[in-house]
Amino acid sequence: MTSTVPAPVRDPENWGLRHAADPTELHAVISSLPVWPWMDVTVHALSDHPVAPGPRA
Incomplete structure (x- = not known):
C-alpha cells in the first residue's frame, strides 16, 4: 500500500x-x-547596479 502526502495549498x-x-x-x-x-501586493524597491551604465545624454 502506498500513500501520498498532499502538497500544501499555496x-x-x-x-x-x-x-x-x-x-x-x-x-x-x-x-x-x-x-x-482582490490583490495582495508587496513592493520590493530595486536600485541601480553600481556598474550599470548611467543615462545617456
Missing part, C-alpha cells in the same frame, strides 16, 4: 517589474488594475 504568485518615478505613480498604476480590490 496562493498563486505573480511577479512583475514596473518602473515609476515615485511611489505615488506606482500606486496609481497598480490600483488602476481591474483586479486591484
